[in-house]
Amino acid sequence: xxxxxxxxxxxxxxxxxxxxxxxxxxxxxxxxxxxxxxxxxxxxxxxxxxxxxxxxxxxxxxxxxxxxxxxxxxxxxxxxxxxxxxxxxxxxxxxxxxxxxxxxxxxxxxxxxxxxxxxxxxxxxxxxxxxxxxxxxxxxxxxxxxxxxxxxxxxxxxxxxxxxxxxxxxxxxxxxxxxxxxxxxxxxxxxxxxxxxxxxxxxxxxxxxxxxxxxxxxxxxxxxxxxxxxxxxxxx
Amino acid sequence: xxxxxxxxxxxxxxxxxxxxxxxxxxxxxxxxxxxxxxxxxxxxxxxxxxxxxxxxxxxxxxxxxxxxxxxxxxxxxxxxxxxxxxxxxxxxxxxxxxxxxxxxxxxxxxxxxxxxxxxxxxxxxxxxxxxxxxxxxxxxxxxxxxxxxxxxxxxxxxxxxxxxxxxxxxxxxxxxxxxxxxxxxxxxxxxxxxxxxxxxxxxxxxxxxxxxxxxxxxxxxxxxxxxxxxxxxxxx
DNA sequence: CGGCTGCTTGATCGCTCTCAAATGGGGTGG
DNA sequence: CCACCCCATTTGAGAGCGATCAAGCAGCCG
Numbered sequence: 001x002x003x004x005x006x007x008x009x010x011x012x013x014x015x016x017x018x019x020x021x022x023x024x025x026x027x028x029x030x031x032x033x034x035x036x037x038x039x040x041x042x043x044x045x046x047x048x049x050x051x052x053x054x055x056x057x058x059x060x061x062x063x064x065x066x067x068x069x070x071x072x073x074x075x076x077x078x079x080x081x082x083x084x085x086x087x088x089x090x091x092x093x094x095x096x097x098x099x100x101x102x103x104x105x106x107x108x109x110x111x112x113x114x115x116x117x118x119x120x121x122x123x124x125x126x127x128x129x130x131x132x133x134x135x136x137x138x139x140x141x142x143x144x145x146x147x148x149x150x151x152x153x154x155x156x157x158x159x160x161x162x163x164x165x166x167x168x169x170x171x172x173x174x175x176x177x178x179x180x181x182x183x184x185x186x187x188x189x190x191x192x193x194x195x196x197x198x199x200x201x202x203x204x205x206x207x208x209x210x211x212x213x214x215x216x217x218x219x220x221x222x223x224x225x226x227x228x229x230x231x232x233x234x235x236x
Numbered sequence: 237x238x239x240x241x242x243x244x245x246x247x248x249x250x251x252x253x254x255x256x257x258x259x260x261x262x263x264x265x266x267x268x269x270x271x272x273x274x275x276x277x278x279x280x281x282x283x284x285x286x287x288x289x290x291x292x293x294x295x296x297x298x299x300x301x302x303x304x305x306x307x308x309x310x311x312x313x314x315x316x317x318x319x320x321x322x323x324x325x326x327x328x329x330x331x332x333x334x335x336x337x338x339x340x341x342x343x344x345x346x347x348x349x350x351x352x353x354x355x356x357x358x359x360x361x362x363x364x365x366x367x368x369x370x371x372x373x374x375x376x377x378x379x380x381x382x383x384x385x386x387x388x389x390x391x392x393x394x395x396x397x398x399x400x401x402x403x404x405x406x407x408x409x410x411x412x413x414x415x416x417x418x419x420x421x422x423x424x425x426x427x428x429x430x431x432x433x434x435x436x437x438x439x440x441x442x443x444x445x446x447x448x449x450x451x452x453x454x455x456x457x458x459x460x461x462x463x464x465x466x467x468x469x470x471x472x
Numbered sequence: 473c474g475g476c477t478g479c480t481t482g483a484t485c486g487c488t489c490t491c492a493a494a495t496g497g498g499g500t501g502g
Numbered sequence: 503c504c505a506c507c508c509c510a511t512t513t514g515a516g517a518g519c520g521a522t523c524a525a526g527c528a529g530c531c532g
């Protein structure tokens with residue numbers, strides 16, 4: 001059992017972007033230096049404001065990354081999936097985590113502490129290069145979402161968010177495509193910069209039109225192409 | 237003259253975050269490999285969609301980085317100042333520039349093409365580390381602005397934007413603090429995700445209250461502390 | 473089966489966008 | 503040096519998107 005888990009983690013790391021180009025020996029070395037962390041839904045890997053001691057790579061599950069303002073407004077920065085990094089502040093010298101990471105499904109991650117991180121990047125420059133690339137991609141992603149938030153209507157933003165979630169966590173079921181982790185209206189609202197009420201109204205209207213089918217913290221897209229045209233703001 | 241310019245560029249590079257920790261010889265080497273680019277106000281270093289051949293480091297002047305949506309809505313990502321990088325896509329392997337870079341004052345930058353960039357990062361790992369850090373800082377900055385856009389009112393966002401601009405481009409004059417490059421209401425609107433009309437109304441109201449004094453593409457903050465409390469949403 | 477938690481829906485309000493028109497400052501060309 | 507024109511800005515009026523508040527509903531877990 002223990003060994004099986006270790007092996008599946010190895011599989012994830014082998015294809016994780018961060019470790020691309022490393023040979024088996026290097027990979028083994030990285031794994032050996034990692035700490036294994038497991039969380040159940042609702043548990044947190046770290047909280048906003050904590051000392052940033054480690055960075056994480058998600059092997060299994062789904063992690064919600066959120067930020068909260070002094071006034072108590074919460075926004076969802078992203079949902080991280082298998083093979084993605086989160087809490088990567090230590091890689092670039094930040095002191096505190098600027099966000100909270102919460103498991104939304106049972107999740108296991110590998111974590112490296114700060115000195116180990118530095119050592120790895122020194123020893124395997126490819127890792128630093130990959131990190132640079134991943135950070136760049138993330139920057140582009142956030143910029144895009146910023147632009148959308150600044151210029152698009154709520155309905156379109158919600159559609160876009162769903163399209164993205166489908167791409168990274170969609171699972172075919174007979175009724176359509178299911179987003180395979182619990183996702184409330186509140187979550188969607190915090191992901192798109194609106195309120196739970198508005199999201200609820202939008203989803204209700206889509207349900208009437210047969211675009212989706214939803215339940216409590218559960219969404220199935222029945223006609224993905226229709227959702228995409230909503231996201232692109234094409235008139236039906 | 238030529239030599240004087242070269243020397244001032246050297247000064248900028250010496251303190252630029254990207255090249256921190258490099259010795260004189262390494263610095264000279266970097267300079268030697270760079271291309272010098274000069275632009276007058278309104279000219280562009282590159283446009284969104286162009287092949288990303290080089291990355292830039294601004295030695296003098298001010299550069300506006302903008303993105304435009306398919307529907308033609310423009311947003312300002314940031315204003316880069318002396319010593320900052322822009323167009324750094326090549327550092328992390330992107331193909332096209334995701335934004336346009338326009339000089340707002342007479343500007344000179346040094347630029348490195350893609351192979352040179354790779355070589356520099358290989359030869360001087362500190363540069364890669366610094367780049368990682370700078371990218372990380374920028375990511376945090378964008379995330380913050382995203383959060384603000386999602387949760388704050390327009391007036392507060394405009395106040396925050398002005399506070400930031402004062403910090404990075406404020407110049408003491410007898411009437412208060414001047415933002416030392418031309419900045420229109422339209423620019424401010426695109427920087428804060430609102431319209432030129434709303435910005436105009438807000439600035440008019442602030443002018444009435446004596447917080448600022450403004451003219452055409454010109455803003456002086458008379459009472460910076462009042463602006464800060466507007467940005468933090470403290471009641472006066 | 474009870475209660476908690478998430479969801480729906482109605483009513484209302486107000487911030488902000490939109491469109492229209494006028495104003496004015498500054499630079500340019502004669 | 504002056505006049506003109508362009509562009510940034512101001513201001514008003516109106517509409518509407520989406521937030522807010524208040525209730526009621528329903529699935530699900532213990």
